[in-house]
Amino acid sequence: MQSLFLKIFFWFWATALVTGIALVITFIFGPGRVPSRWHSSLTDTARSSGMIALAELERGGVPAASSYIESFERDTQLRACLFEFSGNRVAGNGCETFADMRDHAATSRSSEFGVKYGLVRVALVLPGSGGHDYIFATELPAGPRAAFGMDMAAVVLRFAVALLVSGFICYLLTLYLTGPILRLRQAAQQLAGGMLSTRAAASIERRGDELGALGRDFNTMAARIEELVLRQRQLIFDVSHELRSPLARLNVALDLARGGNAGNLPFDHMELDLARLDEMIGRLLTIAKLDTAAMPVEMRPLNITSLVGQIVSDAGFEARKRNVVVNIAGEEQNYVRGNEALLLSAIENVVRNAILYTAAASSVDVSLGQGTKSKVLLVIRDHGRGVPESDLQKIFQPFYRVAEARDRESGGVGLGLAIADRVVRIHGGTIRAENVQPAGLKIIIEIPTAEFTSIV
Amino acid sequence: MDRLLIIDDDTELCELLSARLSGEGFEIEAVHEGTHGLERALSRKHSLVVLDLMLPGMSGLEVLRRLRQQSPIPVLVLTARGEDVDRILGLEIGADDYLPKPFNARELIARIRAILRRTAVTGTHPLTVGDMRLDPAAREARMHGRLISLTSVEFALLEMLLQRAGRIVTRDELTETVLGRKLGPFDRVIDVHMSNIRKKLGASQGVERIKSIRGSGYLFVVRAKPK
Numbered sequence: 001m002q003s004l005f006l007k008i009f010f011w012f013w014a015t016a017l018v019t020g021i022a023l024v025i026t027f028i029f030g031p032g033r034v035p036s037r038w039h040s041s042l043t044d045t046a047r048s049s050g051m052i053a054l055a056e057l058e059r060g061g062v063p064a065a066s067s068y069i070e071s072f073e074r075d076t077q078l079r080a081c082l083f084e085f086s087g088n089r090v091a092g093n094g095c096e097t098f099a100d101m102r103d104h105a106a107t108s109r110s111s112e113f114g115v116k117y118g119l120v121r122v123a124l125v126l127p128g129s130g131g132h133d134y135i136f137a138t139e140l141p142a143g144p145r146a147a148f149g150m151d152m153a154a155v156v157l158r159f160a161v162a163l164l165v166s167g168f169i170c171y172l173l174t175l176y177l178t179g180p181i182l183r184l185r186q187a188a189q190q191l192a193g194g195m196l197s198t199r200a201a202a203s204i205e206r207r208g209d210e211l212g213a214l215g216r217d218f219n220t221m222a223a224r225i226e227e228l229v230l231r232q233r234q235l236i237f238d239v240s241h242e243l244r245s246p247l248a249r250l251n252v253a254l255d256l257a258r259g260g261n262a263g264n265l266p267f268d269h270m271e272l273d274l275a276r277l278d279e280m281i282g283r284l285l286t287i288a289k290l291d292t293a294a295m296p297v298e299m300r301p302l303n304i305t306s307l308v309g310q311i312v313s314d315a316g317f318e319a320r321k322r323n324v325v326v327n328i329a330g331e332e333q334n335y336v337r338g339n340e341a342l343l344l345s346a347i348e349n350v351v352r353n354a355i356l357y358t359a360a361a362s363s364v365d366v367s368l369g370q371g372t373k374s375k376v377l378l379v380i381r382d383h384g385r386g387v388p389e390s391d392l393q394k395i396f397q398p399f400y401r402v403a404e405a406r407d408r409e410s411g412g413v414g415l416g417l418a419i420a421d422r423v424v425r426i427h428g429g430t431i432r433a434e435n436v437q438p439a440g441l442k443i444i445i446e447i448p449t450a451e452f453t454s455i456v
Numbered sequence: 457m458d459r460l461l462i463i464d465d466d467t468e469l470c471e472l473l474s475a476r477l478s479g480e481g482f483e484i485e486a487v488h489e490g491t492h493g494l495e496r497a498l499s500r501k502h503s504l505v506v507l508d509l510m511l512p513g514m515s516g517l518e519v520l521r522r523l524r525q526q527s528p529i530p531v532l533v534l535t536a537r538g539e540d541v542d543r544i545l546g547l548e549i550g551a552d553d554y555l556p557k558p559f560n561a562r563e564l565i566a567r568i569r570a571i572l573r574r575t576a577v578t579g580t581h582p583l584t585v586g587d588m589r590l591d592p593a594a595r596e597a598r599m600h601g602r603l604i605s606l607t608s609v610e611f612a613l614l615e616m617l618l619q620r621a622g623r624i625v626t627r628d629e630l631t632e633t634v635l636g637r638k639l640g641p642f643d644r645v646i647d648v649h650m651s652n653i654r655k656k657l658g659a660s661q662g663v664e665r666i667k668s669i670r671g672s673g674y675l676f677v678v679r680a681k682p683k
Binding site for chain 2: 244245247248249250251252253255256259261262265266269272273
């Protein structure tokens with residue numbers, strides 16, 4: 001019953017029904033007067049039937065009169081009744097319907113006319129041969145003009161009723177259907193005009209029909225667009241800001257080099273900053289691609305245990321430079337469905353980050369195992385200073401840095417975790433950070449397991 | 457030799473600037489964090505502070521605000537953001553000039569020199585206009601004998617206006633003489649400084665002492681003394 005199709009269907013049907021009922025009601029209870037110019041001919045017709053019925057009564061008594069009236073009713077489908085002047089029924093069925101007219105005719109001693117159910121009704125006094133008077137009442141066909149009203153006023157009234165009732169219902173229906181569409185259209189225009197926070201009204205969202213579904217889809221779309229645009233805007237803002245630092249250094253280094261008496265110092269700095277810019281641009285492109293998801297990611301089942309092992313052994317060189325040991329725990333082989341290159345860079349970023357931030361001469365502990373709900377659980381823990389509790393979410397945003405100076409010393413550009421976050425989400429997994437007591441940060445990655453049977 | 461204090465969290469930039477500026481005859485002290493930077497800036501051992509507004513810990517604007525409560529030392533602000541709000545705010549709080557990052561080292565040196573030149577002793581004769589008295593030797597500004605605290609650039613600007621009291625001094629002249637550079641197309645530095653000076657001086661008999669002449673410059677109003 002919630003579909004728009006059924007709504008339109010039933011509303012139109014209801015309109016037709018109600019209009020019909022209204023017509024019938026005015027038809028039945030409408031004014032029932034018979035124009036006087038028809039009186040004489042109607043009286044004549046009624047009188048002739050009445051006289052026969054009376055003659056039958058006088059000839060063969062009540063049964064004869066009854067059988068005549070029954071045959072009359074059978075032939076014409078019209079009702080007729082013969083009464084004594086006092087009001088008692090002599091012959092005919094369902095005579096109560098004529099009671100009013102009979103009494104009027106008796107008091108006025110003249111013919112009575114009326115209209116009911118589209119039929120003219122006549123009651124008249126018939127003089128019997130025995131000095132008794134009788135009253136004969138009958139229905140007579142009166143033609144469509146009588147049925148639909150004998151005067152213009154009645155025709156206009158009925159037509160107006162039909163027009164008003166159907167018009168009102170159709171107006172409500174149209175309002176009900178086009179209102180939300182117009183409001184949705186307005187919202188779409190506002191969205192197109194740049195008001196990204198625009199949403200379809202809650203009243204549309206609550207609807208159970210197709211329009212409600214459209215409204216909800218519209219809102220989902222608007223929210224997604226807003227998020228994407230805002231994220232891109234923030235990224236561009238951050239990038240332009242981040243680019244200024246290396247550019248400022250390059251500018252000064254260039255000027256210093258021009259002076260000619262600073263030796264290799266400016267050139268070393270320039271080389272370093274150029275490498276940083278190159279790395280930053282490469283990583284930004286990765287993030288942009290991952291954000292828009294325009295690039296279809298090729299997923300294959302892969303052994304994540306060996307992937308992590310490879311990353312840890314590759315990171316050994318950097319770890320030794322800082323006198324850091326990287327421990328790895330978890331013997332069993334775990335498999336996930338994913339893109340090897342993306343996962344490699346994501347996990348590598350996290351591991352390198354941990355090596356950079358852990359205290360000198362401490363360790364980084366990597367553990368890999370089965371998590372809950374058939375997920376692979378990868379935990380990378382360092383023994384560094386951790387992150388302020390309020391910033392635990394923010395470290396996955398591009399260019400987030402707990403302390404700028406510290407990060408520059410360590411050479412990061414603040415994009416590693418942002419990339420890891422996006423990669424893990426593309427794989428249907430989650431990544432989060434926790435502080436560990438007494439000191440250190442734990443990055444917890446969960447990625448859905450692949451069925452072992454699907455490997456090979 | 458002028459000692460400069462650089463407060464910037466970019467250690468490498470500080471290293472490069474030290475190398476570059478020492479070649480120009482400056483002695484550099486670099487601090488990479490706000491609280492310590494403020495402490496050093498208040499030590500009275502420097503003739504100018506180069507302050508980055510984006511600092512970890514105490515923000516650059518906060519450092520400037522606290523510095524200005526106690527010291528008129530010239531401050532040149534570095535901004536990495538593309539936002540005008542920051543530099544206007546910096547100037548309103550009392551920075552003498554600003555330079556957006558990335559900047560040209562020669563530009564930085566030129567601006568530092570210009571500010572230092574203006575804040576060096578300029579004249580010897582005290583200037584008196586109406587109830588306003590400026591003593592360049594003592595670097596003191598008094599109104600009705602009451603001492604007014606002005607930053608060094610504000611002092612220099614007011615001095616120029618007083619020297620030519622009653623006549624218009626153009627914004628170009630003010631920028632070139634006091635800040636040592638050409639007036640840029642959207643340069644509002646002079647206007648912000650003027651508005652700061654006005655706030656400090658207040659009105660005289662219901663009329664602003666410094667009148668802004670639209671499209672041309674500023675003028676120090678001279679009142680005819682009641683006879």
